[in-house]
Amino acid sequence: GSTHNPKSQCPSSPPPSLKPHHLLSSFCLLPNPPSLVETISSSSHIDISPWTHPPICELTNDRGGQYCTYTNSHHGHRGWSIVTTPTRAADVASWFLDLPLPVNGDSKKKKWEVVEIPGKGKGVVARERIEQWEELIVDYATLVVDVGFTVEVDALRGYKLLHKAVEQMGDGGTGVMELGKSSEYAQDVVEDVLRTNAFSTRVGEGDFMAVYPTVSVILSSLNARHVISNKADKNQNSAYTRFVQESLQVSIAASKTILPGEEITISYLTLGKTSSERAHLLKRWGFTCSCPLCTSSxxxxxxxxxxxxxxxxxxxxxxxxxxxxxxxxxxxxxxxxxxxxxxxxxxxxxxxxxxxxxxxxxxxxxxxxxxxxxxxxxxxxxxxxxxxxxxxxxxxxxxxxxxxxxxxxxxxx
Ligand SMILES: C[S@@+](CC[C@H](N)C(=O)[O-])C[C@H]1O[C@@H](n2cnc3c(N)ncnc32)[C@H](O)[C@@H]1O
Missing domain, CATH: 1.25.40 (Serine Threonine Protein Phosphatase 5, Tetratricopeptide repeat)
Structure with missing residues (x-):
């Protein structure tokens, strides 16, 4: 099977070898992850820590299970919420408790800024020279949604949980609501934010969508490649994502030297896709790709x-x-x-x-x-x-x- 506990993959995490892989890889923050202690699944006495709000739940369509919204409104820059099953939430909660809380604001001086880019909405641009492999952004998940939830819970009841998840955050949800929206398939504004901004990732045993508010502002250039020509450098994404599954943290590192004023771009798609696959997958974001690979001969x-x-x-x-x-x-x-x-x-x-x-x-x-x-x-x-x-x-x-x-x-x- 290809189900993998990421914790057993420490320390070299990128995709499980010789097995079909997902690119969004992770590495282990803690060499010895703390053992799992079920805190929430025993419904008789509900201990809501580390959550700041009692869970709000909806039954699955077959009535056989439930999905709930869990929020910790202090964690990270604006708090975070996860929509998942009580068992998975208990799993997340057990190691989440032991993690150092990320503090507000960054101690390091930012080498980048968010600017309006004509035709592309907001984007991230370098203010200073950034060296290859340098880490430039560390961001924490703010909204995490179990993929199972999107298929097992009826849309209308599901949207209720999603909206609660956003409203309960430390900033009342403004940070998430201000993120880009572009999906023509979305029926609901939070769904649109998710479709436009979420990364897919694994948390414990489950597949999740996770929104990282700072990373969400970074534009895509679809992992273009070097065209064999003198313009080589322009065709490369300038940055890539590194996931740390245990802390729901993601960092962005430079894949090449980035000069002041240059756009910082990452790939939105699993690497290695062909042009027709990319065109298909790109529909989710509703823009026409004008990156050098898409526009080459x-x-x-x-x-x-x-x-x-x-x-x-x-x-x-x-x-x-x-x-x-x-x-x-x-x-x-x-x-x-x-x-x-x-x-x-x-x-x-x-x-x-x-x-x-x-x-x-x-x-x-x-x-x-x-x-x-x-x-x-x-x-x-x-x-x-x-x-x-x-x-x-x-x-x-x-x-x-x-x-x-x-x-x-x-x-x-
Ligand atoms: C994750 S958001 C990126 C931030 C977004 N520009 C904003 O203002 O919030 C994804 C959206 O950015 C825009 N975008 C990203 N990369 C682009 C590109 N290479 N060309 C044009 N638009 C792009 C699309 O509207 C896409 O749906």
């Missing part, structure tokens, strides 16, 4: 699409080969993926592929190569800022994870 677009399809195909085949106990074939396929990634600027996928190499060698009990690739993968993560430095225990943790997922090493072949 048909030949250039076709060449990029071809490479992206090739990457996806190789990944798929590598997974199948590995699962079919054909490790050498899986190695060969994975090796072919690596050089294609920089051409499409899919650098966040690099560490995953290196970890896959390590995993295959580990299963083959070739520990020299397993260790070499494990370290390379961690070095990439460190360079990209997902971890601070490469340490011995991280490699050992990787072996533990491989053993958990693949069984004891060296017995299969």
């Amino acid at each position: 048909p030949e250039e677009i076709a060449a990029s699409d071809h490479r992206r399809k090739e990457i996806a195909k190789l990944q798929d085949h590598a997974i199948r080969a590995f699962q079919a106990n054909k490790p050498y074939q899986a190695l060969r396929l994975t090796r072919q993926i690596l050089p294609l990634l920089p051409k499409e600027e899919l650098f966040p996928l690099e560490s995953e592929q290196l970890e896959n190499m390590s995993r295959i060698y580990w299963v083959l009990n070739d520990m020299e190569n397993a260790e070499r690739y494990a370290k390379e993968s961690l070095e990439v993560l460190a360079r990209q800022g997902y971890i601070k430095s490469v340490e011995g225990w991280m490699v050992r943790r990787m072996w533990e994870r491989f053993e958990e997922e693949e069984g004891p090493r060296g017995v299969r072949y």
Whole structure:
């Protein structure tokens, strides 16, 4: 199965290896997450901490379960609310209690500002030079909604919970309500904000949509790639997102040097999509893409699409080969993926592929190569800022994870 407890993936979190992955990756803030203590699910005596408001609930359409709005109006810059099941809320609450509360305002001087950008609404622009891999924004989720809720609870009752979630925040909901709205599918204003601004992420065992108010102002350039030309730099998103699942925190880091006055952009879409997939997914935001990749020549677009399809195909085949106990074939396929990634600027996928190499060698009990690739993968993560430095225990943790997922090493072949 592909359900994964992110906590078991520490310390190198990007997507679970050799399994179909989601790009929105995470890393572990706490090497040893606190154990889960159910606080809310026992309905006889409801302890509402760490929430500042009693939960408000609605039954699911089949009447078999419920979803509730939980709010802590002090946490982060304007408080946050989560709409989920009582069990999942209890899970979140248990580790949430142990997290240091983010303080209002930033100690570091901001190197960016929010400005109005003609034709694009608000956007974020650099005020000072920002170095490659530098972290420039740290933001906390303010509205978190269980994906299950959107299908299991009737729309009208659902909107009630969403509106409560927003109104109960520290600022009365103004921060969330001021965010961009652009979805032609939304029936309700909070739904529109969600559709326009939310990231999908995993929290514990569940899939969620999460709104990060500062990150929400950043524009998209659809992870364009370098067109092989002198304009190369203009075609790259200047920044990327790093999720910290345990604290519902996200940080934005520079993927290249950003000069004063330059727009800061991130990809709104899972990386690696082809042009037609991007056009389809982009409908959610209701703007026409004018980024350099979208407006480059048909030949250039076709060449990029071809490479992206090739990457996806190789990944798929590598997974199948590995699962079919054909490790050498899986190695060969994975090796072919690596050089294609920089051409499409899919650098966040690099560490995953290196970890896959390590995993295959580990299963083959070739520990020299397993260790070499494990370290390379961690070095990439460190360079990209997902971890601070490469340490011995991280490699050992990787072996533990491989053993958990693949069984004891060296017995299969
Ligand atoms: C997450 S919000 C970004 C902030 C938004 N501009 C605002 O004023 O709140 C997404 C919306 O920004 C606009 N947007 C983002 N990237 C854009 C781009 N590359 N070109 C035009 N509009 C863009 C679209 O209206 C989109 O629905």
